[in-house]
Amino acid sequence: MKMRIRRADPAGNITIFVMDQAERKDYAAISRQLLVREDLGAEQVGFVEKNADGTTHMQMMGGEFCGNATRSFGYLMSMLSEEKPEEITVDVSGSAELLKAEVDLDKGTSRTQMPLPQDIVTLPPIQGEQYKMVVFEGVCHIIVEDAPKSQEFVNEVIAEAEKILDCDAYGVMFLEGEKMTPVVYVRETGSMVWESSCGSGSMGAAVYLSREKDNGTYVYELHQPGGMIEATVEKKGGKTVQCKMGGPVEISEEMTVEITW
Structure with a gap:
């Protein structure tokens, strides 16, 4: 049809x-x-x-x-x-x-309010390293502060994440300073995509980067293969109270x- x-x-x-x-x-x-x-x-x-x-x-x-x-x-x-x-x-x-x-x-721009993070959890050691996973309603993002690794590594990280928490989708965000390379797996469709950019992943990276901040508004420009996304985190008393993300x-x-x- x-x-x-x-x-x-x-x-x-x-x-x-x-x-x-x-x-x-x-x-x-x-x-x-x-x-x-x-x-x-x-x-x-x-x-x-x-x-x-x-x-x-x-x-x-x-x-x-x-x-x-x-x-x-x-x-x-x-x-x-x-x-x-x-x-x-x-x-x-x-x-x-x-x-x-x-x-x-x-x-030609749009910025959206984002759901607040529910938690930041630590995954069991993977190839000798431990990684943080930022948990949102509907999607969980693992932050890897390193250059992009192999698909086998991504598969292993997501498999460990699935054992800990049931999410509709899992992302692995490779973070090198302001440079980010996103990979997203959606369970329902079985799709695994090395994405050009990821909005919720950008938000996850911003929440991760501001995790030890106390009060204030923190803005991160995350440059990804398809373009730049700006992610903003507002914190009060160490707690994230507002998230926004936008771009072209x-x-x-x-x-x-x-x-x-």
């Missing part, structure tokens, strides 16, 4: 929004078909759903939370509305609360693709 989609580019983390309604049980099969298309070059898929009350919800392909998809969804909703609001509330998977996105259509966004015109399942 034919489905309408839009291609979003938030700092290279190409996200396909499926605009037509489908059953959630079919999301994984639809996503796999979209992810293998070289002409789309997508790293993830989000489904735009209509709630019973007429509002709109964005459901990621594995039910996970994604920061780049969230801010792109906010940009899309502002772009499609008559009012073109600069601040818009979004309803997305992996977040129990509605989130606010700040959109500048003229500059481009969204294509609507197009139609053929999907079978």
